[in-house]
Amino acid sequence: MSLQPVRRESAVEAVLDQMHAQVASGAWAVGDRIPGEHELSARLHVSRPAVREAIRALSHVGVLEVRRGDGTYVRSAADPRPLLRRVERASLRDVFEVQLAYDVQAAKLAALRRTPEDLRRLEGLLRNRDAAEDPADFGEADSGFHLAVAETARNPLLTEAFRFFRHRLRESLSAVREDRDLPEGGPERHHAVLAAIAAGDAEAAGRAAALVVAPTLRALEDVL
Amino acid sequence: MSLQPVRRESAVEAVLDQMHAQVASGAWAVGDRIPGEHELSARLHVSRPAVREAIRALSHVGVLEVRRGDGTYVRSAADPRPLLRRVERASLRDVFEVQLAYDVQAAKLAALRRTPEDLRRLEGLLRNRDAAEDPADFGEADSGFHLAVAETARNPLLTEAFRFFRHRLRESLSAVREDRDLPEGGPERHHAVLAAIAAGDAEAAGRAAALVVAPTLRALEDVL
DNA sequence: CAGGTGTCAGATGTCAGACATCTCGCGGTT
DNA sequence: AACCGCGAGATGTCTGACATCTGACACCTG
Incomplete structure (x- = not known):
């Protein structure tokens, strides 16, 4: 039995994975407004800054678009990662x-x-x-x-x-x-x-x- | 004289711009370790979470690589943005x-x-x-x-x-x-x-x- | 001397809580 | 009908505290 390295995923990476999956599956479709930071934080059991980091990364590559005061929208499901x-x-x-x-x-x-x-x-x-x-x-x-x-x-x-x-x-x-x-x-x-x-x-x-x-x-x- | 819209750049975007400039100019060369979060926060007069968001975005696209406990390194100067x-x-x-x-x-x-x-x-x-x-x-x-x-x-x-x-x-x-x-x-x-x-x-x-x-x-x- | 272990400083990772600023929708007024 | 003001809800930012990891160094053992 060979031993495998244990890779602990960071909270932000876990959030990113879930968000990518939501977008890829169409649960969050292009044009949709995703749940707010506070709600995602509560639902995912992570801190709000962790959610923000994930959102920032996805908005940097054009997948999400953040509109301050309004919400965060899905701009594209084409993931460049x-x-x-x-x-x-x-x-x-x-x-x-x-x-x-x-x-x-x-x-x-x-x-x-x-x-x-x-x-x-x-x-x-x-x-x-x-x-x-x-x-x-x-x-x-x-x-x-x-x-x-x-x-x-x-x-x-x-x-x-x-x-x-x-x-x-x-x-x-x-x-x-x-x-x-x-x-x-x-x-x-x-x-x-x-x-x-x-x-x-x-x-x-x-x-x-x-x-x-x-x-x-x-x-x-x-x-x- | 025409009036121009005032675009207020967020702290994180400003940090991103500066980091990009550091990398593009070669001040932070590929393989270099960049200053730590606390130092960047102090130098740029922004909060540490703002620095973290910028670093997260850049590591998401492969420009930076974060090694927990060690520091943050420049992986590539080719900016896909x-x-x-x-x-x-x-x-x-x-x-x-x-x-x-x-x-x-x-x-x-x-x-x-x-x-x-x-x-x-x-x-x-x-x-x-x-x-x-x-x-x-x-x-x-x-x-x-x-x-x-x-x-x-x-x-x-x-x-x-x-x-x-x-x-x-x-x-x-x-x-x-x-x-x-x-x-x-x-x-x-x-x-x-x-x-x-x-x-x-x-x-x-x-x-x-x-x-x-x-x-x-x-x-x-x-x-x- | 070489190899292993433990410790510590410095780094990133995460969180809670507070406050600032913006947007949009709704109700009221003209 | 158009405009204005207000408030709720959203993102933006910060501070401070603590958790966890890494690498360097000192010390011990064989």
Whole structure:
């Protein structure tokens, strides 16, 4: 008989779990007003600050909305926690593959929606990237170019998703691979992305974007 | 001179803003232990429960990690809040475009990684989808198929991202378009996705997946 | 000397109680 | 019908006290 670690859950985590379950099950539907803090405190047999901490966490991620003096409402039943938990533990390959999906979609949309000013900006950023010699400068310039492509797509949601995942990716890389740089397609592949975007060719832009990341994924397959 | 609404920020929101700024600026770097609750309370001139609420919110999204008895550490500087805020306010088109990126990437990876059992499962789900008559059943079967494709990709991060965004998409749709169904590619396009996945042809699978969503995006362009 | 145990300071976790401030609904007045 | 004032009920914030945990350090034993 093997002994299992005893995990004692905090009061706030227990409240969070119950609240999530209420929302997920539809007992508290989107638009509903949930019971007040005092009532939840009494019902759940925890202190009111514990209830408040749970509510604060859920309002921070957009699940609940607190209206002072009025009550607390359910704004969304889409719980981001599984995603956020997963991104904390995701392998580099997995993050790169998601990031690739963004890169490709951003390039396609950029090709459809770019303006002359966008193109000038992208050209400048690519020049910066080509000219960067110091690894920190290079990383910055590379990120700057990719992010600008995402912004050229004119889908703010895609841009924010891109930004968040890229930031996480950078952290995972520095935590694990301080000593080793992963390869990425060189200048000519980046120029090919820009050329396809300039030509307004979405399919070519998507293919070119995929070619930029391909060496990275290949290197990850070799290492893992 | 126009008068502006006075927005009074709560103590907890002010603490959150300052903590975010500390993390984003690198003053509190990943791995660092931040000052304790009592110290922050004294320094920020707010009560300790206010500090606790802020810390709870940040630990909920993975930015901070609380170790009872030890202290509170910075786990990640990648703040998901801009993304989560954006997804709350995103247009249907924007969400669909991000979802499309997932669908395409999932189909491509599924083509590379599917097993015979995956294929049997996908076939069954597609049969369910074809047979569904009631709109609620149909929506469920459709989601089931798309999600199974994402799972076949064997990238858990992609699957969770897919799940979250699709849930949000569904909520946006029911909030705005209770009375109107958006078109999606019919059975033959879904079967084409499955055929490409079965054939192990990633490019064809990606193209087929894009064709499934194309009518939806076209309809959105017409409406918006 | 190495390993184990106990103690303590400092950290988070939780609570009760009190008061401040806001919102909304209702009743009364014009 | 529109407006105003009031009050109940809601969230917002604080103080102070105590509980529980962690890590570092000192001490003891083999």
